[in-house]
Amino acid sequence: MTRRTSRVFGVTAVALAVSLVLSGCVSWFMPPASGTTSTPTQEAVAPNLTKFYHQVLEWAGCGDDLQCATAIAPVDWESPEGDTIELALVRQTARGNDRIGSLLVNPGGPGGSGFDFVADSVDYATSEALQSQFDVVGFDPRGVNRSTPVSCYSDPAELDEYIYGITPGEKGSDEWIAAATDASAQFAQRCSEETGELLGFVDTPSAARDLDMLRAALGDETLNYLGYSYGTLLGQVYAELFPEKTGRLVLDGAVDPEASEFEATKAQAEGFEGALDAFLADCAGASDCPFTGSVEQSRTTIRTLLDRLDASPLTNADGRKLGSATMFTAIILPLYSQDNWAYLRQLFDSVMRGDASIAFDLADNYNGRSADGTYAENQTEAFIAINCLDAREPADNDSMRARAAELAVAAPVFGPQMSYGDPGCANWPVEAKRDRVAIAAPGAADMLVIGTTNDPATPYIWAQTVADNLDSGHLITYNGEGHTAYNKSNECVNVAVEDFLLRGEVPSADPNC
Numbered sequence: 001m002t003r004r005t006s007r008v009f010g011v012t013a014v015a016l017a018v019s020l021v022l023s024g025c026v027s028w029f030m031p032p033a034s035g036t037t038s039t040p041t042q043e044a045v046a047p048n049l050t051k052f053y054h055q056v057l058e059w060a061g062c063g064d065d066l067q068c069a070t071a072i073a074p075v076d077w078e079s080p081e082g083d084t085i086e087l088a089l090v091r092q093t094a095r096g097n098d099r100i101g102s103l104l105v106n107p108g109g110p111g112g113s114g115f116d117f118v119a120d121s122v123d124y125a126t127s128e129a130l131q132s133q134f135d136v137v138g139f140d141p142r143g144v145n146r147s148t149p150v151s152c153y154s155d156p157a158e159l160d161e162y163i164y165g166i167t168p169g170e171k172g173s174d175e176w177i178a179a180a181t182d183a184s185a186q187f188a189q190r191c192s193e194e195t196g197e198l199l200g201f202v203d204t205p206s207a208a209r210d211l212d213m214l215r216a217a218l219g220d221e222t223l224n225y226l227g228y229s230y231g232t233l234l235g236q237v238y239a240e241l242f243p244e245k246t247g248r249l250v251l252d253g254a255v256d257p258e259a260s261e262f263e264a265t266k267a268q269a270e271g272f273e274g275a276l277d278a279f280l281a282d283c284a285g286a287s288d289c290p291f292t293g294s295v296e297q298s299r300t301t302i303r304t305l306l307d308r309l310d311a312s313p314l315t316n317a318d319g320r321k322l323g324s325a326t327m328f329t330a331i332i333l334p335l336y337s338q339d340n341w342a343y344l345r346q347l348f349d350s351v352m353r354g355d356a357s358i359a360f361d362l363a364d365n366y367n368g369r370s371a372d373g374t375y376a377e378n379q380t381e382a383f384i385a386i387n388c389l390d391a392r393e394p395a396d397n398d399s400m401r402a403r404a405a406e407l408a409v410a411a412p413v414f415g416p417q418m419s420y421g422d423p424g425c426a427n428w429p430v431e432a433k434r435d436r437v438a439i440a441a442p443g444a445a446d447m448l449v450i451g452t453t454n455d456p457a458t459p460y461i462w463a464q465t466v467a468d469n470l471d472s473g474h475l476i477t478y479n480g481e482g483h484t485a486y487n488k489s490n491e492c493v494n495v496a497v498e499d500f501l502l503r504g505e506v507p508s509a510d511p512n513c
Contacts, residue, residue, distance in 0.1 A: 037056050037058055037059065038057040038059065038217060038218050038219050039056075039219045040053065040054050040055065040056065040218075040219055041215075041219055041220070041221060043216055043221075045216075048080045048081055049080055051072075052074065052080065052213050053213055053216045053217065054216075054217075055071060056217075057070075057071060057089070057217050057218065058070075059091070062119075065092055065093075066090055066092055066119060067090070067091050067092075067093065068088070068089065068091075070086050070087065070088060071086070071087040071089060071213070072084045072085070072087070073087055073142065073213060075197055075201050076201050076206075077206055083197065085142055085148035085198060087139060087141075087147045087148075087210060087214065088139065088140045088145070088146035088147045089137060089138070089139050089214070090118050090137070091118070091137040092118065092122055092136045093135045094132060094133055094134055094135050095128075095132050096133055098132075099133055099134070099135070100134055100224070100502070101134065101135070101218075101219075101220045101224055101247075102134065102135045102218045102220050103126070103130060103135065103224045103225070103501065104137045104138075104215070104224070104226070105117060105125050105126065105138055105225075105226045105227075105231075106139075106141070106225075106227045106228065106230075106231030106235075107125070107228050107229070107231060108227075108228045108229030108230045108231050109144070109229070109230045109379065109382065109383060109386070110141070110144075110204070110230045110386035110387060110390075111143075111144055111377075111379040111380070111381075111382035111386060112144070112229075112230070112231075113138075113140050113144060113145040113146070113377055114139045114140055114141070115140045115145060115146050116138070116377070117138050118137070118138025122138075124487065124488070125138075125226070125487070126226065126487065127487055129498050130226075130501060130502070134501075135218075137214075137218065139214060141210065142198070142201070142206060143195075143198060143386065144377075144378065144379070144382045145377045145379070145382075148198060149378045149381075149382065150195050150202060150378060150381045150382045150385045151195050151378065151381065152187060152190045152195070152381045153190060153194075153381075156369075156374050156375055157373070159380065159381075160320070160369075160373070162187055162380075163367055163369075163380060164320050164326055164363075165183075166321055167179050167180050171416070172400075172401060172404055172419070174397070176420075177397055177400070177423065180420065180423050181395070181426065181427070184423045184426065184427055187384070188427050188428050189427075189429070191381060191385060192429040192430075195385070199385060199430055200389070203386065203389040203433040204233060204234055204237050204389075204434055205237055205433065205434055206433075207234055207237075208238040208241050208242075211223065211225075211234065211238050212238065212241070212242050212245060215245065220247070221245075221247075222245050222246060222247030222445070223238065223242070224247045224248045224249075224501065225238070225247075225248075225250070226252070226486070226501070227250070227251055227252065228252050228253050228486075229252075229253045229255065229457060229458055229483065229484060230255060231251075231252075232251035232252065232253060232458075232466070233255040233257055235251050235447070236251065236255075236257055236439045236441065236466065236470070237439070239439070240440075240441045240444075243442065243443035243444035243445075244443060246444040247445060248445070248446075248500055248501050248504060249444075249445070250447070250486065250500065250501060251447060251448065251449045251450065251466065252450040252484045252497075253451075253452070253455060253458040253463075253483055253484035253485075254449050254450070254451060254462050254463040254466040254467070255458055255462060255466075256461075256462040257436065257437065257438065257466075258437055258438040258469075259436065259462070260391075260436055261392065261393045262393065262403050265407065265419075265421065266407055266410055267461070268458075268459070269407055269410060269411035269414045269415045269417075269418045270459070271454075271457060271458075271459045272332055272414045272456040272457075273411040273412075273413055273415075274454055274456065275335040275481065276299070276302070276331075276335065276413060276414070277295050277299070278338075278454060278481055279335065279341050279344055280295045280298045280299065281295055282338075282341060283298075283341070283345060286345060288345050288349070289345055290348045290349040290352055291348070299412065299413050302348070302413055303412060303413050303416075305327075305348075305351065306324040306328065306413070306417065307324070309324045309351075314354060314355075315356065316356040316357060316359075318360075320356075320360060322356040322359050322360065325417065326363045327351065327363075328414070328417040329362070329363040329367070330347055330358070330360070330361075330363045330366075331344065331347065332366075332414075333362050333365060333366045334362065336456065336482060337481075337482045337488070338481040338482055339482075343358075343362065347359060347362060367379070367380060368380070384424065387425065388424070388425035388432065389428075389430065389432055390432060390433070390434045391432050391434060391435070391436050392425035392428065392432050393422055394426075395422035395423045395426035399422075400420055400422050403419065404419035407419045438465075438469040439466075439470065440469055440470060440471050441471060441472070443471075444470070444471065444472050445472060446474060446504075446506045447470055447473050447474065448473075448474050448496065448497060448506070449463050449466050449470065449473045449474065449476065450463060450475075450477075450486060450497070451464060451467075451475065451476070451477055452480055452481070452482060452484065452485050452489070453478065453479050453480065454481045454482075455483050458484075460477070463475060463477075474506050474507060475510045476493060476496050476497070476510060476511060477512050478490070478492075478493050479512065479513065485513075489513070490513055492511055492513030493513045496511055
């Protein structure tokens with residue numbers, strides 16, 4: 001079992017799943033776009049915030065039609081006179097003549113690179129209509145990737161061991177829990193040593209304050225924002241902190257800010273189980289389907305396979321061992337999008353034949369691990385650091401076992417894989433900073449909240465809850481499969497989003513797309 005046993009699987013799903021179907025290459029060899037500067041709003045702020053809110057962003061060409069810049073922000077917004085960090089930005093300027101302003105985009109996570117999302121796949125993130133009238137801006141939040149990052153392991157072999165290593169003992173036993181707790185404690189200590197003060201300030205409210213500063217530095221009076229998955233939580237927190245600065249916010253694949261860690265895990269376990277059932281029903285009609293029998297029989301086959309991998313892991317060509325946790329990671333990545341279900345058929349067929357290569361290819365894709373064993377991004381470290389600052393739960397053995405039993409009933413295939421995650425944040429060296437409470441954001445402008453009825457990572461009920469709780473939330477339902485819906489589902493969703501972002505038009509009722 002990998003030591004990250006219960007991560008919230010909204011993690012960068014949009015950005016990661018797209019890499020299965022797009023090459024994602026940026027044409028860095030193309031003539032660079034011309035450099036320019038942004039004109040900040042010059043709005044009145046506290047004197048100790050002026051150098052941040054009034055900073056002039058220097059944009060330089062960094063690819064075909066792309067410009068890059070670096071902003072500065074305080075490590076601690078409560079003490080802005082202290083140390084600063086850098087925030088990496090990339091933008092594609094509006095292609096038409098009727099520019100509205102900037103549209104900031106966040107792909108999810110936490111830990112997802114908005115810089116890479118825009119630079120590598122702007123057409124996946126946004127439509128031509130949005131690109132015509134907005135400067136599409138990707139940014140790496142504090143602690144992430146090209147911004148001043150969270151760092152825990154400089155040696156990729158150590159990160160390999162943390163992500164892919166097999167925890168000794170039977171899962172849930174005293175021996176297993178002790179080993180998982182020890183590994184998490186060592187990881188936390190290394191993160192503290194490598195990252196320093198910033199580790200205590202990568203929380204979502206701090207990132208939302210960065211977002212407001214970026215808005216002003218870009219020259220926008222109000223924030224126009226497209227957030228996917230975890231990006232919807234960042235958008236909600238922004239609206240709560242800066243309701244008067246909200247412009248047009250779209251929250252796609254909404255995260256319920258009130259859900260406890262266990263409630264979120266249970267909902268996601270059920271969501272992935274539902275997506276697996278949909279895949280298995282579809283697989284039955286495919287000539288290359290590795291399963292026979294009913295959906296229920298196929299689920300039993302998969303659960304048996306996962307248990308067998310725990311008892312006897314498969315060895316990959318590079319020596320890594322394929323246990324049930326890495327196999328689980330490999331399974332869930334294609335479940336984010338129905339377009340990728342063919343990879344699942346290949347995955348199950350290969351592992352059933354004793355070949356671990358496809359499983360590791362998919363898991364490596366999910367974890368941002370390159371073929372040479374290095375990690376292109378710090379998404380694992382950032383994911384854990386941000387989540388542990390946002391909220392955590394006690395990790396006593398009895399409560400973990402009770403929750404594990406409940407998960408196994410709720411989702412017999414995936415529940416056992418997503419249990420016992422509690423030790424992950426138990427020894428985190430800094431205290432959590434965000435309460436898990438509903439967000440109403442009184443005074444904020446209208447916001448669209450998009451939910452997909454069979455979204456495995458951010459269950460549809462979360463979108464319903466978020467839209468109900470927000471004073472100005474408006475629900476857009478997409479009846480279908482997959483994680484998030486805009487620009488990847490149907491015209492009904494796209495029209496609703498673009499009418500809102502381009503013209504400020506809010507549907508009179510849920511269009512029920």
